[in-house]
Amino acid sequence: MxxxxxxxxxxxxxxxxxxxxxxxxxxxxxxxxxxxxxxxxxxxxxxxxxxxxxxxxxxxxxxxxxxxxxxxxxxxxxxxxxxxxxxxxxxxxxxxxESNLHNALVAMLGFAKAGLTTSEIVREVATMDLGELSKEFRRVYYATIYAGMSLKAALLSVADATPSKELGELLRGLVGVSEAGGDVARYTEDRLSALEVSRKVWFAGYIGRIRPISEAYLIVTLVIPIMVIVIESSKMLMGKGSVVALKGIIYVIIPLTSFALAVILNASSPEKDVERRGMNLLLLIPAASAAGLTAGIVLKDAEFWGVALAVASSALAAILLERFIAEESKISSSLPHFFNRTIALVEGGKDIPTAFRIAAANESEPLGKYVKIVGVMLGSIPRHKAFAWLSNAPSHELKMISKVLARTAYVSGRLSDVMLAILGELNRIFAFRKERQSIARGLEGVMLVAFMLYLGICALIATYFFAQFSKFTLHPVAGFSINLAVLPTVKELMRHAGYITAVATSVGIAAVKGDMRFTARYLAILLSAALIVNTVFLS
Known part of the structure; x- marks a missing residue:
């Protein structure tokens, strides 16, 4: 104690x-x-x-x-x-x-149809580099090799200790099938079919949630704060508003709600573990902004230089990231068609290398650049090494496909069945992304309109409201007074609100699209608009 x-x-x-x-x-x-x-x-x-x-x-x-x-x-x-x-x-x-479970099951199907035993299947999955999932299979393998446990005991031990309920059920099922002398290939095929149904429901559920969450983001992070900022700013000029409340909304509520809802959108996404090239380029933006603020302190205008360098770095990051985004998008959209052609050729009597080469020969860039090289390799080096080369492609899907095909080819597994299962998953992912982008386009427009509306209101207030102050001070109206002392504070808070709202809008659009790299593109545009309006009307 x-x-x-x-x-x-x-x-x-x-x-x-x-x-x-x-x-x-x-x-x-x-x-x-x-x-x-x-x-x-x-x-x-x-x-x-x-x-x-x-x-x-x-x-x-x-x-x-x-x-x-x-x-x-x-x-x-x-x-x-x-x-x-x-x-x-x-x-x-x-x-x-669970994000890698489908890839593992696809590979296991190829292994099982090649006649591998359960222990051999476990060994192959353990060496597939599927992250935490391969680690669980390595536990089974090491327990049988070094701890002297039987395969049954090792599978049940890991099944009880794994955090994934689905993996636990898969391992227990393998024990039952192996003990009964059943068909491991048929069992794996059934588990794969059940998982595909589960993933389809998962994708549909996320699509159903993304709209209300995105609308909540729009209302809580943009619409309501913008209304309150405009109202409180006007009240402050009349000597009735609260500067503390206004600062709380601008510096606390908008950033926190933006961050929280973006995390919710990302955390529940089926693609949250997808690798995105160039994400580190987004670090240019805060680094450049900090450098601008530091230089601005010396130049007596920290706000302008901080925002100006943030705009410049956002534009630079957006230009560099645009190539990555466009290439990955084109490859992902072409993959289902490519595998569909390959499988059709295999079913027409062609062997895998020949079918792959014929399909690759007719494939356009950028996917064609990678599959044509693999097609040439398939005729000169072992198949598993040729498929392993696909991991050099920039697409997350191609990297995972490379691991599955390379390992299946290494053990002489049934590549045709594996490709068919891969095609089904690619079609589901493609349909999911298409539906998500359709929702994102509508919400993107509304978010941009809300932000531009705020800038327009700021310009109108500065043009027609602030300009009338001299008249009210020269010719006071009974019951109506203007507090000119707070005018610099109000202008400063409205400027800062524009910048922070630009960031919140950019993050929100990127989160809805499912790729935070889009933040740079929208940040460059929206921060530029805010900087121009603030410099012209609120400086």
Whole structure:
């Protein structure tokens, strides 16, 4: 009990009760994990206790008591913090496993139809480089090789400890089929069909959710804050508004709601684990903006130079990213047609290399550039090496297809069945993206209109409202007064609101489209518009 009170201490009961959860989270050393959490919590609570001691309380004894209570609460916080981190790790691993489960099942189908045994299938999936999913299969393989466990015991052990319910069911099913001497190929095919139905429902469910979430983003992050900013700014000029409320909306509510809803849109997306080339180019924008602010301090105009360099870096990032986005989009849209032609040729009696070469010969750029090279390779080097070369393509789908085809070819698996399963998944992904983009186009237009409407209102207020102030000061009207002292503050807040709303709009559009790289394109356009309006009307 005493050890749990000290930094680095923890309850042994907490360790014993969560053994399975540590395995699910892939925490190899639970004792070290809990010790680090305990130390971190105690240090944080000591810092909070120190701040509490500085509070302006009437009696010093109260400050001391409050500080001691803060620090004494640290042991009580260790457990919920540790469990929260564990839950996050488990959730992250489950999502990574299930994102690769379809690829694994497609490969397993090819392995099984080639006559591989269950243990050989496990070994092949373990070496496929499918991230967390391959790690789970490596656990099974290593348990049979180094721990002396039977295949059945190893499969059941990992099935009980994996964070993915679907993977657990797959492994238990493999045990049942192997024990009964059943057809592993037929079992894998049935599991693949069930997973495809599940993924179709998942895609449809996300499409059903994306519209209300996007509309909530539009209303909560753009429409309502814009209305309140305009109203509060006008009230402040009349001496009735609250500068604290206005700053809270501009600097807190808009950024937080924008971030939260963008995270929700991304976290629930079926494509959240898709690799996007050039994402690091987005770091140019905050880096350039920070450099502009620093230079602006010297030049006595930090706001202008910070925004100006943000616009320039956004435009540069957008130009560089546009090539990546366009190439990936064209490859992804061409893949279903290419595999459809290849499978048709195979069903017409051609062998896989010949069918692939014929289909590649008629394929246009940019996909044609990669498949034509593979077509040539298929006639001169082993098939698995030729398919492995496809991983050099910029498309996430092609990289995953490369892994599946290369491994299947390596064990002389049934490539035709594998390609057919791949084609079904490509068609589902293509249909999902097409529907998502259709929704995104409509919401994109509304978001842009809302932002431009705010800039238009700012220009109108500056042109017709601010210009009349001199008349009211020279000829006062009974019951109506203007507070000219707050005019610079109002202008500054309205300018900042324009910049922050531009960022929120850009992030929102990119999140709805499912690719945050679009942020650079819209940020360059919207920040430029905000900078022009602010410079002309609100400087």
């Amino acid at each position: 005493l050890s749990s009170i000290l930094p680095g201490g923890y309850s042994q009961k907490l360790l014993a009760e969560n053994r399975i959860r540590f395995l699910c989270a892939d925490v190899s050393n639970p004792e070290k994990f809990l010790r680090n959490v305990s130390i971190t919590v105690h240090v944080l609570m000591a810092f909070i206790a120190l701040i509490t001691f500085q509070l302006p309380l009437t009696f010093e004894a109260y400050r001391l008591l409050a500080s001691l209570l803060m620090y004494a609460s640290a042991p009580l916080i260790v457990k919920p913090v540790a469990l929260s981190i564990l839950s996050a790790k488990i959730s992250s691993r489950r999502e990574k496993i």
